Amino acid sequence: MKAGTDHYAALAIALAALILIGGYLTYSPGIYRGASAEWSDGHVDFSVECSGSDVYSAVLISGEKRLDRLYIYVDEKADGLYGEACAMASDGMAPLAFDRGYAAEQIAQMLRFRGFGQTETVDRAGLEEIIANTAGDPEGTGIMSVSFALPSSVYAGNDGDPLLRWIRGGGSLFWLGSEAGKFHSDGEGLRMVRNSGELLFGSADAIDSSSKDIASYITGETIDNGFLDALSLKGSTTLFGLRGGLQLGFVREGHSSVAVAPFGSGSITVFAGGPDLEQFDDIGQTIASGIGPDSSVLDWEEGKVSRGTARGSMDSAGPCHLYVYMGGTYTDWGRTLYAP
Amino acid sequence: MRLEKTAGRFRRWAENAGHPLLTVFMIGLAARLLMMALALVFDSNYWAVVVRNINAGGGLYDIEGYFYTPVWGYVLGLMNSFSNAFLEIGEMGVKVPEIAFFEQSPNHTISIVTSLAFDYCSKAPLILFDLVAALAAGKLAAELSGDRIRSVAAFSLVWLSLTVMGSSGIIGMPDSIGAAFMMLSLLFLIGNRYFLMGMCFALAVATKFFPVFLFMPMAAYFFASEKGSGKAGLRFLMAAAGGFGILALIFLPQLMTGDITECFRFITDRTGFSYGSEGAPQIEGFTRVACYAAISAATVFAGIWVGKGGKEGLRKRMFTGAFICMTLCMLYPPAPQYLVALIPLLAIQISTEDRRFIVPWIIIWISSAIVFASTAPTNLLPLSLGTGWPSLDSIIGMFVFLDSSGGLFDHLNLVYVLGFAVQYVGIASIAAIYLRGRSGNGEKTFPENSGDEDTVI
Numbered sequence: 001m002k003a004g005t006d007h008y009a010a011l012a013i014a015l016a017a018l019i020l021i022g023g024y025l026t027y028s029p030g031i032y033r034g035a036s037a038e039w040s041d042g043h044v045d046f047s048v049e050c051s052g053s054d055v056y057s058a059v060l061i062s063g064e065k066r067l068d069r070l071y072i073y074v075d076e077k078a079d080g081l082y083g084e085a086c087a088m089a090s091d092g093m094a095p096l097a098f099d100r101g102y103a104a105e106q107i108a109q110m111l112r113f114r115g116f117g118q119t120e121t122v123d124r125a126g127l128e129e130i131i132a133n134t135a136g137d138p139e140g141t142g143i144m145s146v147s148f149a150l151p152s153s154v155y156a157g158n159d160g161d162p163l164l165r166w167i168r169g170g171g172s173l174f175w176l177g178s179e180a181g182k183f184h185s186d187g188e189g190l191r192m193v194r195n196s197g198e199l200l201f202g203s204a205d206a207i208d209s210s211s212k213d214i215a216s217y218i219t220g221e222t223i224d225n226g227f228l229d230a231l232s233l234k235g236s237t238t239l240f241g242l243r244g245g246l247q248l249g250f251v252r253e254g255h256s257s258v259a260v261a262p263f264g265s266g267s268i269t270v271f272a273g274g275p276d277l278e279q280f281d282d283i284g285q286t287i288a289s290g291i292g293p294d295s296s297v298l299d300w301e302e303g304k305v306s307r308g309t310a311r312g313s314m315d316s317a318g319p320c321h322l323y324v325y326m327g328g329t330y331t332d333w334g335r336t337l338y339a340p
Numbered sequence: 341m342r343l344e345k346t347a348g349r350f351r352r353w354a355e356n357a358g359h360p361l362l363t364v365f366m367i368g369l370a371a372r373l374l375m376m377a378l379a380l381v382f383d384s385n386y387w388a389v390v391v392r393n394i395n396a397g398g399g400l401y402d403i404e405g406y407f408y409t410p411v412w413g414y415v416l417g418l419m420n421s422f423s424n425a426f427l428e429i430g431e432m433g434v435k436v437p438e439i440a441f442f443e444q445s446p447n448h449t450i451s452i453v454t455s456l457a458f459d460y461c462s463k464a465p466l467i468l469f470d471l472v473a474a475l476a477a478g479k480l481a482a483e484l485s486g487d488r489i490r491s492v493a494a495f496s497l498v499w500l501s502l503t504v505m506g507s508s509g510i511i512g513m514p515d516s517i518g519a520a521f522m523m524l525s526l527l528f529l530i531g532n533r534y535f536l537m538g539m540c541f542a543l544a545v546a547t548k549f550f551p552v553f554l555f556m557p558m559a560a561y562f563f564a565s566e567k568g569s570g571k572a573g574l575r576f577l578m579a580a581a582g583g584f585g586i587l588a589l590i591f592l593p594q595l596m597t598g599d600i601t602e603c604f605r606f607i608t609d610r611t612g613f614s615y616g617s618e619g620a621p622q623i624e625g626f627t628r629v630a631c632y633a634a635i636s637a638a639t640v641f642a643g644i645w646v647g648k649g650g651k652e653g654l655r656k657r658m659f660t661g662a663f664i665c666m667t668l669c670m671l672y673p674p675a676p677q678y679l680v681a682l683i684p685l686l687a688i689q690i691s692t693e694d695r696r697f698i699v700p701w702i703i704i705w706i707s708s709a710i711v712f713a714s715t716a717p718t719n720l721l722p723l724s725l726g727t728g729w730p731s732l733d734s735i736i737g738m739f740v741f742l743d744s745s746g747g748l749f750d751h752l753n754l755v756y757v758l759g760f761a762v763q764y765v766g767i768a769s770i771a772a773i774y775l776r777g778r779s780g781n782g783e784k785t786f787p788e789n790s791g792d793e794d795t796v797i
Binding site for chain 1: 388389391392393394395396397398399400402403404405410411413414415416417418419420421423424425427428429430431432433434435437438439440441443444445446451452469472475476479483520521524527528531533536539540543586589590592593
């Protein structure tokens with residue numbers, strides 16, 4: 001019998017070996033990716049390098065919002081307040097339920113492989129500390145809330161709150177998974193800010209949350225300002241999406257899947273929907289590409305790069321920066337290249 | 341009588357055809373090459389995400405997107421490295437705004453459509469595992485019957501099963517990897533190659549959990565066949581070494597990084613223990629747990645039955661016990677890809693035990709056709725975007741019809757439920773054949789033996 005199974009023994013060993021080799025290659029794919037740009041007067045020459053095979057896009061963007069560090073706020077008491085938030089939001093959509101710590105980790109990952117590694121998860125005390133420490137010069141600092149309520153000590157729905165002063169001074173606030181600025185909490189109970197839309201965005205119906213049917217927020221209508229295709233944006237829900245600011249991606253009744261709204265010298269970026277694969281990628285693309293409220297796509301090229309280097313050039317009138325990424329819809333690498 | 345005639349015709353054809361195995365292989369391969377142009381985009385999108393995560397340096401579990409044990413991920417990693425080194429598949433998929441509204445449907449679908457090149461590339465290894473499962477089934481049939489024609493029959497019944505073809509070729513599910521290693525482990529068990537048996541069994545279980553339910557019949561066979569040999573302990577240790585050795589290597593990256601719980605997230609996700617699971621998912625999850633607990637208990641009885649009869653007829657009892665245990669696994673939840681683990685065992689029963697089992701094989705084939713057809717519009721998306729045929733408008737029209745209400749369910753669900761109902765008829769027909777009494781006579785499977793005892797296929 002043994003002789004009869006010799007071929008199968010060899011086959012089984014070969015298959016097992018291939019799987020183990022696949023395991024090694026999964027954790028050590030050994031693919032080098034890189035990009036560089038040379039800026040000259042009114043012109044940028046760029047090169048994209050890949051030791052494997054990939055697609056690339058090079059996007060020339062005006063109006064940068066350059067971040068040095070992003071703090072992701074995860075309220076350790078959010079789960080305990082969730083039921084209360086749902087009851088209070090009875091006139092619109094309740095905040096989405098998800099593992100906020102995990103979402104923060106995923107956002108950090110999405111930014112890491114796009115060349116933005118300076119992320120940190122903070123709790124209530126950490127958030128208060130960041131705002132206090134950077135209040136003098138918030139430019140370059142970003143805060144992302146994946147929690148539906150902010151600490152009352154930084155935001156209580158008043159124009160003079162530390163957080164709003166911090167944004168006006170040049171800070172960047174990012175929001176995901178609930179109606180931006182709708183709730184605050186002192187750690188014991190939850191308070192609702194009834195005029196959050198007007199306070200943050202100047203309009204009572206700035207946020208899309210009127211329908212109870214989550215599927216109704218999904219849309220195929222696109223915003224034709226070039227960002228959708230240039231950045232391969234994917235999230236097509238407008239739940240909690242913003243009407244106003246620089247709108248990117250998909251739009252439904254004026255509310256977009258991604259929007260960057262100016263607020264004093266700073267900005268508030270609202271990502272519609274929840275922590276899905278598409279939203280995670282859109283967050284990575286939007287933040288890593290350095291888009292500000294007054295950004296626009298000046299030029300955009302795409303192509304293939306296989307085991308070598310691809311080159312291109314664009315006219316770059318005015319202040320701008322270049323965002324190069326590979327993988328297209330399935331972005332696996334990105335870098336933002338600034339003019340010296 | 342009709343079954344006897346059909347079996348007789350198959351024997352005459354296989355005896356007279358120059359290369360019957362090659363002919364069957366070519367037919368199955370051609371069918372697969374055509375099917376691979378279709379894709380269940382909801383799943384193929386996930387495979388593209390896995391490849392992206394690997395390329396992004398996140399391995400399998402650092403970045404959201406992979407919820408299974410690592411084996412299939414490693415296969416995708418291997419294919420990714422191959423395509424990086426030698427191919428140029430371009431963009432793995434694109435968002436199609438025109439079909440964004442598909443995502444409003446409660447039926448799982450997505451408006452990101454993978455490319456034909458990616459679909460072919462990611463499914464290619466699964467075709468190899470289909471082939472290994474079919475070859476191992478053929479070899480086992482030959483070992484059990486000593487008849488080359490039965491071996492060709494078993495190979496054909498696996499290789500030409502629409503369930504197997506569609507699971508790998510259309511929906512790109514890794515069930516055939518588990519089935520291939522399961523069949524190899526059975527082959528090595530009866531061939532007394534215990535280290536390899538343990539290795540293959542562990543790989544099968546680490547890919548898809550269903551083969552774990554074969555443990556009791558296989559263990560009963562082992563101890564019954566080794567009774568009196570004085571080497572049972574040592575051989576058991578060899579099997580354990582093969583199994584645990586490969587498991588240690590497979591899970592080594594996750595053990596080192598502390599991601600081991602992520603490897604089994606599909607279990608917590610599907611048993612209602614994940615974050616936010618409540619209501620219907622939790623009920624469905626507990627139903628699964630209850631079913632698998634009952635099946636586990638049943639496998640103990642199957643093991644006792646296999647081991648109790650002594651060495652005479654031990655092989656056949658083991659295969660029958662394994663077949664019954666796997667059939668029980670198919671009771672809940674219904675899904676065509678799960679049946680991939682059953683088909684090779686069913687093929688062995690048809691070719692070596694009782695040809696009446698061809699009836700459930702045919703019914704399951706039909707049920708798979710119905711289930712695959714229920715998702716036809718989205719299955720056609722890669723072909724439409726890649727070649728322009730069929731047009732996106734016609735796919736949208738088909739989807740709108742299928743997604744619209746047909747009373748209690750939408751049309752798509754009606755087709756889906758019909759497919760699963762037929763699948764249950766197929767499973768029930770296996771029970772009916774046992775209840776009516778199996779022939780238990782190998783002679784009845786394929787009429788006359790040609791006398792050619794060459795079992796090598």
